[in-house]
Amino acid sequence: MTLTTSFERPLVVTKRMVDYPNDSHTLERYRATGGYEGARKALGMTRDELVELVKESGLLGRGGAAFSAGMKWSLLAPARPAYLIVNGDESEPGTFKDRQLIERDPHQIIEGTIIAAWANEVNHAFIYIRGEYAKPARRLQAAIDEAYAAGILGDDVLGTGYRLDITVHLGAGAYICGEETALINSLEGRRGEPRLKPPYFPAAIGLYGQPTIVNNIETVSNLPHILVNGVDWYKGLGHPEDTGTFMISLSGHVNRPGNYELPHGITWRQLFEEVGGGIRNGNELKMWIPGGASAPWFTPEEHLDLEITKGAAAGAGSMLGSGAVIVMDETTCVVRAAERVVRFFAHESCGECTPCREGTSWLEMILRRIEAGQGRPIDADLLLDVSDNINIGLTFPPRQTTICPLGPSATSPIMSIMNYYKDEVLQHIELGRCPFS
Amino acid sequence: MSDWSEATLERARQIIARYPEKRSAVMPLLYLAMAEEGWLTDHAIEQVAELLDLTPAQVQSVASFYTMYKREPVGRYLISVCTSISCMLCGSDDVLHAIEDEADLPAGETDDDGLLTVEHVECLGACGGAPVVQVNYELIEGVTPEKARELVRWLRNATPAVVNTDEMQELFGGRRSFDWAIPTEDGAVGPYPAFQPYGTVGQDRRS
Ligand SMILES: Cc1cc2nc3c(=O)[nH]c(=O)nc-3n(C[C@H](O)[C@H](O)[C@H](O)COP(=O)(O)O)c2cc1C
Ligand code: SF4
Ligand code: FES
Numbered sequence: 149m150t151l152t153t154s155f156e157r158p159l160v161v162t163k164r165m166v167d168y169p170n171d172s173h174t175l176e177r178y179r180a181t182g183g184y185e186g187a188r189k190a191l192g193m194t195r196d197e198l199v200e201l202v203k204e205s206g207l208l209g210r211g212g213a214a215f216s217a218g219m220k221w222s223l224l225a226p227a228r229p230a231y232l233i234v235n236g237d238e239s240e241p242g243t244f245k246d247r248q249l250i251e252r253d254p255h256q257i258i259e260g261t262i263i264a265a266w267a268n269e270v271n272h273a274f275i276y277i278r279g280e281y282a283k284p285a286r287r288l289q290a291a292i293d294e295a296y297a298a299g300i301l302g303d304d305v306l307g308t309g310y311r312l313d314i315t316v317h318l319g320a321g322a323y324i325c326g327e328e329t330a331l332i333n334s335l336e337g338r339r340g341e342p343r344l345k346p347p348y349f350p351a352a353i354g355l356y357g358q359p360t361i362v363n364n365i366e367t368v369s370n371l372p373h374i375l376v377n378g379v380d381w382y383k384g385l386g387h388p389e390d391t392g393t394f395m396i397s398l399s400g401h402v403n404r405p406g407n408y409e410l411p412h413g414i415t416w417r418q419l420f421e422e423v424g425g426g427i428r429n430g431n432e433l434k435m436w437i438p439g440g441a442s443a444p445w446f447t448p449e450e451h452l453d454l455e456i457t458k459g460a461a462a463g464a465g466s467m468l469g470s471g472a473v474i475v476m477d478e479t480t481c482v483v484r485a486a487e488r489v490v491r492f493f494a495h496e497s498c499g500e501c502t503p504c505r506e507g508t509s510w511l512e513m514i515l516r517r518i519e520a521g522q523g524r525p526i527d528a529d530l531l532l533d534v535s536d537n538i539n540i541g542l543t544f545p546p547r548q549t550t551i552c553p554l555g556p557s558a559t560s561p562i563m564s565i566m567n568y569y570k571d572e573v574l575q576h577i578e579l580g581r582c583p584f585s
Numbered sequence: 586m587s588d589w590s591e592a593t594l595e596r597a598r599q600i601i602a603r604y605p606e607k608r609s610a611v612m613p614l615l616y617l618a619m620a621e622e623g624w625l626t627d628h629a630i631e632q633v634a635e636l637l638d639l640t641p642a643q644v645q646s647v648a649s650f651y652t653m654y655k656r657e658p659v660g661r662y663l664i665s666v667c668t669s670i671s672c673m674l675c676g677s678d679d680v681l682h683a684i685e686d687e688a689d690l691p692a693g694e695t696d697d698d699g700l701l702t703v704e705h706v707e708c709l710g711a712c713g714g715a716p717v718v719q720v721n722y723e724l725i726e727g728v729t730p731e732k733a734r735e736l737v738r739w740l741r742n743a744t745p746a747v748v749n750t751d752e753m754q755e756l757f758g759g760r761r762s763f764d765w766a767i768p769t770e771d772g773a774v775g776p777y778p779a780f781q782p783y784g785t786v787g788q789d790r791r792s
Contacts, residue, residue, distance in 0.1 A: 169766040229605075241669040241708035248763045272605060279653045280665075280709050282722040282778035283750055283769055289781055315603045318780055320612055320651030323707065337608035337637075339650040356606060397762075399671035399712035406713045407763050441670060441708075472712070474671055488670045492707050498650075 153422045155414050158385050160393050161369040162409040165252035173287055175294045178255035184300060186372030187262040191308045198267035202371070205379045206391035211235055211326070211364030212440065212470045214458050223351040224268050225359040232265045232273040233335065233355065236365045237319055237326035239278055240440040241492055242472030245395035245407050246365040250277070250284035253369070254291035258314065260368030262305060263375060265312050268361050272313050275365075276331055279320040289316050323496040327552050328354075328362040330498065341498045342552035366395055366471075387413035390457040394468075400436070400475035401428045410456070417452045420475065431477035435568065439469025441489045442557035444544050445564035465544050466560075481584040482569040483576055486561035487515035493558035503538045504555025510534045511558055523577035531573075532566060535559035587632055593621055597636050607637050611647050615654050619777040624655045652706070653722075655776065660695045660702035662740045662748070663776035664688070665719045666733075668705045671712035676730075680716045681705050683730035687737040701740065702776065713762030721773035723750040727759025747772040 151157065164181050165172040178184070190198060203218025224230060234257065238246040249257065257275070265273045277285045292314055295301045303311050317335055319325050325334045329343035332355050347353045354360025370392060374382050383391045390412035399405045402424035410423070420426065420433065427433050433452075435445045444466040446454075454460045461468050476485055494508035511534055514527050532542065539546035539556040542563050546556035565573055575583055587594060597617060601610040614636060618629035625648055627641075634644045648654040666681045685691055688701050695702040711717040714726025718733065720740065728736070736757045745752075749772035751765070773779035 165766070169764060171767070173767055238710050239708060242671055242712050243708075244710045244712055244762050247710050252763075252766065278710065279651075279778050280706075280719065280722050282773065282780050283724065285778070285780045286769075286771065287767075316780075317609075318613065318616065318778060319653075320615070321653035321706075322651050334612070335609055336606070337611035337639075337647065339646055341650075397713060399715060400674045405715070405760070405762070437670075474674070474712070476674060480674065485670060485674070488668075488673045492669055495707055 151408075151423060153418070155411065155418065157409070158393060158411060159409050160373050160385065161249060161253070161256065161366065161395070162407075164256070165248075172252050173254055173291065175255060175291070175298060178253075182376060183255055183372075184259055184306065186375035187259045187266075188306055189375045190263040190266055191306060191310060195267055195269060198263070201379060202267070202374065205374045205382045207367065207370055207374065207382070208390070208458065209364055210366035210370075210394060210471065212240070212442070214468065217363065217367055220349065220351060220363075221264075221268055221361060223349050224361060225352045227359055228269065229272070230268055230270050230359040230361070231355040232261065232268055232270040233328075233331060233360060233362045234261055234264075234273065234275040234365060234368055235326060235328065235331060235362055236275055236277040236281070236284075237323075237331060238281070238365070238470075239323040239326055240442065240470045240472060241489065242397060242399055242437065242440050242474040243470040244397045244399075245471055247281060247284050248407050249365050249369050249395075250281065251287050254288045255295070256369045256372060257288065257365055258291060258295050258301070260371040261314060262300075262312060263371040264361065264363055264368050266310060270361070271311050272315070274315050274317050274335060274355075276317045276319060276325070276335060279318045285316055285318055292316065322498075323492075324498045324552070324554060327554065330552070331362065332360065339498070341500050344551055386411040387455070387457050389459055395471050396423075397470075397472045398424050398475070399472070401431065401477040401480070402426070402475045403428055412457050413455050415453050415455055416446065419456065419473065424475065427475070427477050429477075431479065434476050434478045434480055435482070435564070436476060437472070437474040437489075439467045440472040441474075441492055442553070442560055443467050443469045444560045445568070447568050467545075479584065481519070481582055482565045482572050483515055483519045483582065484584070486565045487512065487519055489561040490515055490558050493554060497554060501550040501555060503549045504558075507534050507538045508555060508558045511562060518573065518576045519582055521576070521579070521581035525577060527577060528566070528570065528573055531562050535562045587635060589621055589632060593617065601636070608639065611637055611639070611644060612651075615644070615648055616777050616780075619655065620775060623775070624658050653777070658695060658699065659776040660700050661744075661775065662700060662720050663702045663704065663722075664737070664740075665704050665706045665709070665722075666692070667707070667709045667711070667715070667717045669708035669712075671708070672715040672717055675715035677716035679730045680718065680728050680733045683733045684718070684737055687734040700744075701737070711762045714758075714760050720748045720753060721776050722778045723748045723753065723773050725750070725753045725758045726761045728757060729759065732757040732759070747774055
């Protein structure tokens with residue numbers, strides 16, 4: 149979309165689809181716009197050189213944890229075979245950026261996969277796509293088929309003698325399979341339950357017990373551009389501490405929801421006003437979720453002029469997570485909104501850990517009865533008490549009592565509404581009904 | 586011995602060959618089984634187990650973990666309505682009620698003709714186009730309650746052999762998460778994802 153903004157908006161991973169909307173998914177267009185040149189360059193480099201280059205670029209993982217991609221690669225254990233998994237499970241409420249990257253520029257993902265695979269001495273990579281993304285998966289598979297036919301994948305990648313196979317694996321409706329160790333179990337044909345840590349990284353022990361790198365779709369989509377244009381160029385985009393661009397999925401009560409590729413370092417105010425086109429119906433902004441359903445919420449009073457960077461979000465007790473920004477205007481009932489987020493985690497809990505399995509359902513039930521006008525005076529404290537059993541001390545990032553961060557994520561909305569809108573919660577209980585209905 | 590058709594068994598073998606270890610094929614084979622039998626019957630579970638040298642209990646433990654594997658009969662059209670946070674903020678609860686009302690089915694149920702199943706689901710990854718509905722995992726964005734009713738009537742009356750996302754978006758959709766730009770020719774033929782090698786156009790062999 150053409151947008152006029154007061155800041156520069158360099159496009160990296162969405163450039164081709166903006167310039168060539170009708171055929172950005174084809175190999176022909178991909179090649180005509182410099183495609184596979186990054187992979188060619190990478191295949192002429194050593195593993196060490198590539199790890200160093202990506203470290204130097206400052207590229208952070210775009211799947212939620214924002215861990216240095218190059219650093220992760222450097223942790224790969226020496227045993228072989230090693231595997232690469234590209235994570236396209238994208239199920240965090242509010243997040244829909246990977247879907248666009250898959251549908252509109254699948255060869256960019258394949259090229260990024262080749263680069264990451266070569267750098268990690270991988271001959272078999274998997275791309276895990278959530279089951280509900282049937283159409284994106286078809287697009288990707290069609291591009292993979294094209295790439296095999298053109299000698300870009302298979303026994304002799306780009307004529308270098310390097311062998312790489314890519315298998316697309318479809319999930320089946322479980323958010324938890326986005327968590328990398330659950331994903332590995334799922335890919336092994338087991339229940340998608342997260343594995344106990346340590347080992348902290350699948351780079352030590354992952355798929356089939358072998359060293360495994362898990363990278364997000366958007367993360368690998370950046371790689372060809374870093375290879376072609378260089379580290380200095382990449383670092384020059386965005387913010388000194390947070391390099392490159394990133395995708396924001398904007399949804400909720402804004403006039404122009406959608407995916408936007410943005411430089412790090414603009415403010416939330418700029419995001420809502422210039423990119424989102426303002427709040428719907430000229431309403432007041434009430435709060436927003438800055439980084440997917442797991443993130444603690446922000447309010448206009450405190451956070452509107454913060455820069456959008458990993459550091460600033462962390463400093464304010466939240467995160468940019470998966471890049472999903474969910475906007476709520478003044479007509480939104482916080483209890484209802486929190487109930488919807490908590491319900492998600494209760495539904496998606498894999499059930500391995502008691503605090504998560506039981507706690508998330510309890511939180512959902514308590515919120516539901518408050519919203520229905522049947523809240524009890526102790527319920528506000530009970531919400532915090534149950535949350536404290538999943539996330540000791542109610543901090544962010546959480547001190548979790550569970551195997552994975554899913555359970556503690558359910559406490560983010562609770563902390564948020566109790567910090568900023570406790571009166572509104574209590575009002576529900578005192579009135580015996582939702583003041584918004 | 587398996588009583589699936591030779592063509593299906595051949596596809597199963599191709600799927601198994603894509604993985605370094607056989608067991609990894611359990612998820613795609615469960616989809617294949619749904620395409621073959623309509624839903625995951627005990628028989629389907631046993632077939633998958635036999636193909637992978639697993640026990641039926643092992644296969645069942647995987648099948649029961651994931652919401653897209655249906656262990657009960659599902660209608661020819663599975664209507665999934667997202668009611669997660671972004672869709673809720675944009676009115677998804679009204680869309681769900683309209684569909685339940687028009688289909689005369691509460692969420693989670695299948696009608697007596699085996700034509701429609703209605704379910705409410707968590708985020709479908711299309712939140713910019715909220716509220717969002719899928720039919721057999723083919724997407725429609727920007728759905729209103731009125732359009733949702735029309736969708737139900739259309740499925741009932743037109744009974745499309747293939748559900749195509751662009752066609753449905755055109756007829757019943759509105760605002761999108763992003764410009765789809767590239768048209769889709771194919772679509773889904775049953776209540777499982779249309780993805781090679783199971784369940785794309787013309788591969789539904791249910792009677
Ligand atoms: C509950 C949970 C769900 C997750 N879901 C996803 C997901 O859908 N996609 C994704 O890329 N990463 C997801 N992650 C993060 C992955 O575990 C992993 O960190 C990421 O895929 C690594 O890629 P990156 O370093 O490129 O970000 C999830 C993590 C947790 C704890
Ligand atoms: S925290 Fe929840 S989702 Fe994560 S492993 Fe424990 S029970 Fe499963
Ligand atoms: S919240 Fe409905 S598609 Fe994401």
